[in-house]
Amino acid sequence: MTVVIVIDERADQDQLDRVIDLAASAGSDLRVHNRAVLSASGDRDAVAAALAAEPAVLSVTRIPAPHVLASSEAKLGALSTVALGECHIGPAGFTVIAGPCSVESGEQLLEIAAAVRDAGCHALRGGAFKPRSSPYAFQGLGREGLELLAEARAMTGLPVVTEILDVRDIEDVADSADMLQVGARNMQNFTLLRELGRLRRPVLLKRGLSATVEETLLAAEYVLEGGNEQLVLCERGIRTFENSYRFTLDVGAVAVLKERTHLPVIVDPSHAAGTTSLVIPLALAAAAAGADGVIVESHHDPATAMCDGKQALPVTRLPELMSRLSLATGAAGRTMHPSVAGRRKVRMLRGEPVGAFPVAAARFVEN
Amino acid sequence: MTVVIVIDERADQDQLDRVIDLAASAGSDLRVHNRAVLSASGDRDAVAAALAAEPAVLSVTRIPAPHVLASSEAKLGALSTVALGECHIGPAGFTVIAGPCSVESGEQLLEIAAAVRDAGCHALRGGAFKPRSSPYAFQGLGREGLELLAEARAMTGLPVVTEILDVRDIEDVADSADMLQVGARNMQNFTLLRELGRLRRPVLLKRGLSATVEETLLAAEYVLEGGNEQLVLCERGIRTFENSYRFTLDVGAVAVLKERTHLPVIVDPSHAAGTTSLVIPLALAAAAAGADGVIVESHHDPATAMCDGKQALPVTRLPELMSRLSLATGAAGRTMHPSVAGRRKVRMLRGEPVGAFPVAAARFVEN
Amino acid sequence: MTVVIVIDERADQDQLDRVIDLAASAGSDLRVHNRAVLSASGDRDAVAAALAAEPAVLSVTRIPAPHVLASSEAKLGALSTVALGECHIGPAGFTVIAGPCSVESGEQLLEIAAAVRDAGCHALRGGAFKPRSSPYAFQGLGREGLELLAEARAMTGLPVVTEILDVRDIEDVADSADMLQVGARNMQNFTLLRELGRLRRPVLLKRGLSATVEETLLAAEYVLEGGNEQLVLCERGIRTFENSYRFTLDVGAVAVLKERTHLPVIVDPSHAAGTTSLVIPLALAAAAAGADGVIVESHHDPATAMCDGKQALPVTRLPELMSRLSLATGAAGRTMHPSVAGRRKVRMLRGEPVGAFPVAAARFVEN
Amino acid sequence: MTVVIVIDERADQDQLDRVIDLAASAGSDLRVHNRAVLSASGDRDAVAAALAAEPAVLSVTRIPAPHVLASSEAKLGALSTVALGECHIGPAGFTVIAGPCSVESGEQLLEIAAAVRDAGCHALRGGAFKPRSSPYAFQGLGREGLELLAEARAMTGLPVVTEILDVRDIEDVADSADMLQVGARNMQNFTLLRELGRLRRPVLLKRGLSATVEETLLAAEYVLEGGNEQLVLCERGIRTFENSYRFTLDVGAVAVLKERTHLPVIVDPSHAAGTTSLVIPLALAAAAAGADGVIVESHHDPATAMCDGKQALPVTRLPELMSRLSLATGAAGRTMHPSVAGRRKVRMLRGEPVGAFPVAAARFVEN
Structure with missing residues (x-):
């Protein structure tokens, strides 16, 4: 003890x-x-x-285990908030991050990003470096993908989440992204976790596909111990015997994590689902169970996606996702964050500066 | 195929x-x-x-597998409804079944049953025959438990669900209960399933703790093939490596089952949780994922329960469960069934007969 | 405790x-x-x-758990021996039980039984009542199968192991078989276990496909508590995420069981393998890990088997199995039991009666 | 396909x-x-x-999956051999690697190394960089540990296996060790695998704790595709629901891997066991199932070990391990490799040079 x-x-x-x-x-x-x-x-x-x-x-x-800094006890029961651009993942509102599995081209990314923003989602996801089981599968656009993400951020005003695979890429990724994601297969890549602990940039740590809740908190502890407190956990399904979907979404772990840690906990329903039709039900289950947000793979044309198209939610269904999530979060005593557009409107009403974003959006629409 | x-x-x-x-x-x-x-x-x-x-x-x-009668295809996509007293499990409304793990005494059962009814839940659960890992654990009151359940039904107007363990008890159990539950450990007790197929009484079939979705549908097929179409499936958590709760509630399986079968699917959040604090989040997740109902262990005094007290929801929290469930079901495009009292009121307004129930309730309150 | x-x-x-x-x-x-x-x-x-x-x-x-009668402690560390005809499963020798998944016909059974005996195996297995995931799969020959097993026993001198599914069949099965097998799906069918506890006939209890070692010992306790001490446990593979074979053979559980219980522990490599080529490696692993025997599905013509032909070891490979097992048991400090024929020879040398078996064998060969 | x-x-x-x-x-x-x-x-x-x-x-x-270079088919069914010092892991003989979980001091390592060599084991294992679930657990001696391993190698003539965690340490580790081990938690650290593919030094790749056989072969493919063909796979137990030991040793995967790949496959029984008494039974099971070797944690004083002492085999039991393994390998149609001392003796008889090793050994004994 x-x-x-x-x-x-x-x-x-x-x-x-x-x-x-x-x-x-x-x-x-x-x-x-x-x-x-x-x-x-x-x-x-x-x-x-x-x-x-x-x-x-x-x-x-x-x-029960030495995850001291990650424990609820270390914050006397208070809940942490982690910045993702202007959105804050945490108790104040439910956060929806959406976007393609991987960045494929500027056109693809911008089309999806605009739809993500227009649906009222709060951030954009997209992989530039992709960890793939097979060395022969598409491995992402790499640095070019990072540049496209930075461009999409500039044009839509959406903060960006992307995966980091290699300690030697940390600076580059941190330059282009608002939040660095550690994938499930790297949850116990302690070398990477330690380096991210030295960074001062938000990190999204996905639970390993057979990591226990305790091990997840201990992995988080590696980042926190380095002094980086901007950390969000993500449940994304665990490996079980069941094969009628891709991974078993562990909503019980979400509920347990909300008891044991002050860190925000979001859910990735897409990798658990493995198929589009299950994504919304799983996202709603996550919200109702008390998650602080979801990160959803979405594509404007799933049939042509270079990676995981089978589980991508068409961007045309993002509005349905958002409206149903706002009901499910109510069951958990939560509300949705305002959208990027909503925030802008509030600022304009207050006479505050709102930046170049409408122009960028307009330019995009012209394309 | x-x-x-x-x-x-x-x-x-x-x-x-x-x-x-x-x-x-x-x-x-x-x-x-x-x-x-x-x-x-x-x-x-x-x-x-x-x-x-x-x-x-x-x-x-x-x-994909020979669960013909259980398949959605066999009903051309229409959804089945299964009677549970006056409540109908199925698309028309979300059903909440609550009650103690096991019937311990008349006093205990009636106190809980009244609270279950007053909270607006739709049916009463309670075990008379208990399957226990150890032969030395409390095995239930047996036939005496059945009589107490019948009495609670008469006094509260709540239909009753109880477990059947032995083919030789089927008649007795069917005399006292509105729905016979097959526990997870008996999901592939094909002898029992076949006999229940010959019965004309609703059956609740719980998924085995490591049964696949396909195997669950094939177990259902044993009952349906016998001609008993009054069948409800129940997801209650599967066995995985995670040990921060009792079983992993498989909300993905709920979503898959809703695609593959016309049978109603309910969820038991209590056995998955293993601990009271997780019961409501899991129930909400189930409702949001599209379940047709939940079956919840509830007790008026969990600390003294003879079985599974650690996971029992105090009856004082049933109203919270009901009100939050009505939000979560909204996310899934569903509404709650009216309560027993609500049904009575409607009938009274219509000048229809309402039976002896208020007296019984009154008598109970006097005790 | x-x-x-x-x-x-x-x-x-x-x-x-x-x-x-x-x-x-x-x-x-x-x-x-x-x-x-x-x-x-x-x-x-x-x-x-x-x-x-x-x-x-x-x-x-x-x-650590209330499996008192099954515990090693209850026997002060001594190991139990369970009779299977003249063979005794336990520390004195390693036992090999072989035969078809299910009894299909007299001809099939006798051909296999003769090969099983001639290879020096010690007992015959064969299913008359088959538990099948689908109600539409072949369910066994039932009582006719029991008669064929009794006939094969008479003709070959091999004791017989067969599965019991229904409490109402216990007497019939006990009349035809030397050992009653409880399948993995019935490991927690407590009704059945209790009735077998009242019987005075050896029982083979297979571990459930997701039962823990503790739960297996508690299931055994149901039989022992009834007074039936003739009980053998069987590891047959557990359900995990891996799908390159049928079930994960848990040799660790064999080693743990040998520490925790005085009951003999055998292994079914066939259901774990799911494919013929893996059966012998898994059987050898079991023997080397300290199992007291194996029960192997074997068929004279796997391609035409009505059930599980893919995993059946052709009878022509039984001699290889036996000779390699005698090496593997050596690693565990064990020896093989003598064959039925070997026992007869010893008796004849001693001038003891040997029964009608050679005639029966001859008659079979004439067919 | x-x-x-x-x-x-x-x-x-x-x-x-x-x-x-x-x-x-x-x-x-x-x-x-x-x-x-x-x-x-x-x-x-x-x-x-x-x-x-x-x-x-x-x-x-x-x-069935794109693990082309790892497939048996790519070598037309021939089996590969991977050098580990003078020992060759592969079909010619069974290899035993033993040593402490982590290098703790020169004295500790040399005492264990001498016992490993004297028992006839073929190589020394020992961790200098330790991946630990908790950031607060002992993380290994780092570079000092590497130096001690090189010293132990020089003094005993045993080749050395040690773990690599960080791409930036590859050169240092390759300077001190004969074989670089990738731990289970890094099996899908593709960055690391790719760098090791560029190396020309043998690699030991451990299966991830919930990696499928296919994923293991695809991880191997990353190394092979880089041109490094000196690769050995290692099964070390998978994560399941069972908790009476640490991990479930998957002997079925060993048998499947031997069918699907030309790469040698060894087994780590220690991490699967989690407790000393199970190590030898699991090692024997692995050998009987057809593994090409085992890697065993062994310590001269398990009670004081800084890491995993509970599962360490006392060095005094290594001779028993070796003699029982030679029986178990026989069941798989294999023989043990000669010991380091045995090789020296053969060379001396042939009049070949044997190096400084006896002196080193003597010096060690003097300490």
Whole structure:
């Protein structure tokens, strides 16, 4: 059992030092994660007793595994919010990220991006570097894909999420994307996680296809321990014996994660579905179970998609997805984030600057 | 591949005989399931060509496994409705069945039953015969439990669902219950399924804890083939590597089943959850994914429950469950069934007879 | 935790009563399984201390789940032997049971049975009642199959193992077979297990396709608690995500079971393999991991088998199986049982009666 | 379906070009993997017909997934051998690799290494870079560990296997180790696989904990496609619902892999076992099922091991492992490789040079 000790951030160094000394003698393996969070191994009650007279100590709790910084206990039950452009993934609103499995061309990406924005979705996804089971499958456009994503962001105002595969690409990807996605197959690529912990850019960490909830939180801990607190988890289906769809969407894990961690949790219904007709039901299930958002593969012409077309939601169905999601999120006591256009309208009404986005949009429509 | 041939029920015997002859020569293993449904092995297009001139033939389709009678194709895409007392599980409304894991005493059962009815749930569950992993665990009250269920039904007006374990108990259970439940561990107890096929009483068939969707439909086929069409399927979580809850609720299977079968599909969130806090999120996920109902373990005093108390939803939370479910079902384009009380009120307004139920309820309240 | 108390069988009633009283006050839920084995819930050390002065108490140990009678602790580490005709499944020798998936005809069965005997295998398997996923698949010859099995037993001298599906068939099956097999899909058919516990005939209990080792031992406990100690367990592959064979043979479970139970453990490599070429490697793996025997589907003409022909080992390969198994059992510190013919030879050399078997064999050869 | 075309390596460029042209017109997606192996998508029979008159074409076969270079078909059924120092993993003999989970100190490593060599094992394993679920667990000695491994190799004559985690460490690891291991969690770290494909140093690729056999072969294809043919696969247990051991050792996958690939396949029984008592039974099962070797965690003092001590085989049990393995390999029609000492003796008898190893060994013994 790991004991988590949360300290008032306003405590001075003397107070902090005294807490550290007392905790170190009451427990073992004391670790100072940051100014607000310590942890130790040992008996929670003994540690709590040793710290009883310390006013700077806000809480002493016990967690089942050493995912200290990811635990709800480390934030005293408060929920974190992670920026994705102007949208904030977290308790304030439900976030919908949509876009193609992989960036195929500028035309393809812009057509999809415009539809994503027009449907009121909040961010654009698209793979430039694609991890593929076979070395002979399409591996993505690489750096060219990154440039197209940056261009789509400029033209639509949508923030961009894309996958990072190689530690040596981190800077390039961080230059083009608002959020770096770690795919399921890399969830325990600790080398990559550690480097992303050093970055100051939001990260989306997908659960491995047979990773337990605990292992997912420990993978998150690698990023948090490096000091990068802008982290979102993503459930995307686990591998089971069932083969009537691609992966088993684990809504139970979503509900458990919402209890155990302060980090936002979103869901990828597309990879779990493996087929278009299941995408919306799974997205709705995720929202009703309490997820903070979904990331959906969508394409303007699934039949010609270079990758995963079978599971792509046609962009023409995005409005249906959005309106049904707004009902499902209600069941979970949540509301949808306003759309990019909605935010602009509010700003215009307030007389605030709104940027070049309408022009870009117009230019796109002209194409 | 199995080819399903649907025939107009108004066809006369000559027409039927001709279709049978033609189908038998175009395919192999011809089987006459009933006057409306035939099946054969072979090439769908060849069979369709052979039957092209037969006006009585309504459709010739292909299904991946021989669950002919369970298939959506056998009903031309129409959805079945299964009676549960006055409530009808199926497309007309979302059904909530609630009650204790096992019947423990008359007092316990009636207290819970009244709360179930008052919350607006539609039916009462409760185990009289309990299948338990260990021979030393509480095995249920048996026949005494059946009598208590019948009494609770009489007093509350709620129809009753209870589990059947032994073919030799079928008559007794059918006398006391409105719907007989086959538990997950008996999903492939073909002896039991066959006997239930001969019964004319609704059956609730739970998916085995590692049964595929196909196997579930084939188990259903055993009941349907016997002539019992009053059958409801139930997803209750599958066994996977994850251990942060009890079983992995498979919302994907719900969505797939709704595509492949005309049978109603409900969900048991309680056994999947294994812990109270997850029950409502999982129930909401099921409703949003398109389930036709849920069956929830609920208890007035979970701490003292003789079985599965850890996962029982306190009856005081049933109203919250009902109101949130009505939002989640909206996302799936559904509405909730009216409550028993609601039905009575409608009848009274119409001047129809409403039975002894208010008295019974009153008597209960006096206790 | 369950505490197991083993008592010297020679203890008199007074001694036993005193032990019962003392154990009941030191632990809770005291249970007298039989004259030699008690169990209680509670702290092992407290119970042991209470019984320290009782000479009739041979051991007080702790087991992780309440499979008291199945536990190694209940037999003080000794291993059980279960009779299968003249062969004894257990530590004295490795047992090979072979035969067709299902009895198809007298000719088929006798041809296979003769080959099984001639290869030196120890018993004949064959299904008369077949549990099939689909109601439309061949369900076995039923009672006619039982008669054919009895005939094959008479003609070859091989004891017979066959499956029991329905509690109402137990007497008939017990009349024709030396060992009644409970299939994987019925492992938690507690009604059936309880009835078999009342029988005095050997039972072969197959592990469910997603049953844990603990659940398997608890299912065994149902039979043992009824007083039937002639019980053999069988690992036959579990359901996982892998699909390059039929089920995942769990040799780890074999090794764990050999540590946790005194019951013999055999392995069915055929259902795990799903394809002929994998059967021998899996059988060898089972033997090397410490199994007490294997049960193998074998057919004289797999291409025409009415069921599971794809995984049937041609009878012509049985000699190879036997000779390679004798090497693999050596790695586990075991030897093979002598063949039926070998036993007869030993008896003839000793001047003991050998029965009508050679005549029967001759008659068969004449056919 | 992928069609594999194997060409005589002695074919001249004209012949090769003609085969390429013909194959490209008969199939699609033609790919020239190397001078001996082409592949195409399409109908095998059509491609074979197009190439029927080409004498340089040795075979045209069909495989279920695009793991062309890893397939048995690409080598016409011949089995590959991969050098590990003087030992050769492959059909000529069974290979045993043993050593600690992680290198902890020079003293620890040398004591274990000497015992590994003295027991007749063929190679030393030991982790310098350790992938750990938690960022707070011991992560290995890093470069210092590599130096200790090189020293142990020099002193014992044993070749060394160690894990590589980070593409940026490849050169360093390749300098110290004879074989680079890719761990299960990195099996689909395609960045790493691709870099190892460019290396000319043997690689040991562990199956991911929920990777299918097909995905494992496709991961291998990444390395082979880069031109590195020195590749060994390793089954190490998969993740299932069973929790009475750590992972489910998949002996069925070993048997399937031996049919589908020419690459050697070894087994890690230690991670599957998770506990010492199961290691030898699982190793024996692997050998009997046809594995080409085992890699076993072994320690001189498991109780103090910094990592995975619970599953470490005490070095004092290595002789038992070796002698029982030699029986189990016999069942699979195999023999054990000679030990390092055995090889030296043969060389000395032949008057060949044997190097400084005895001195080193002596020095070690003096410590």
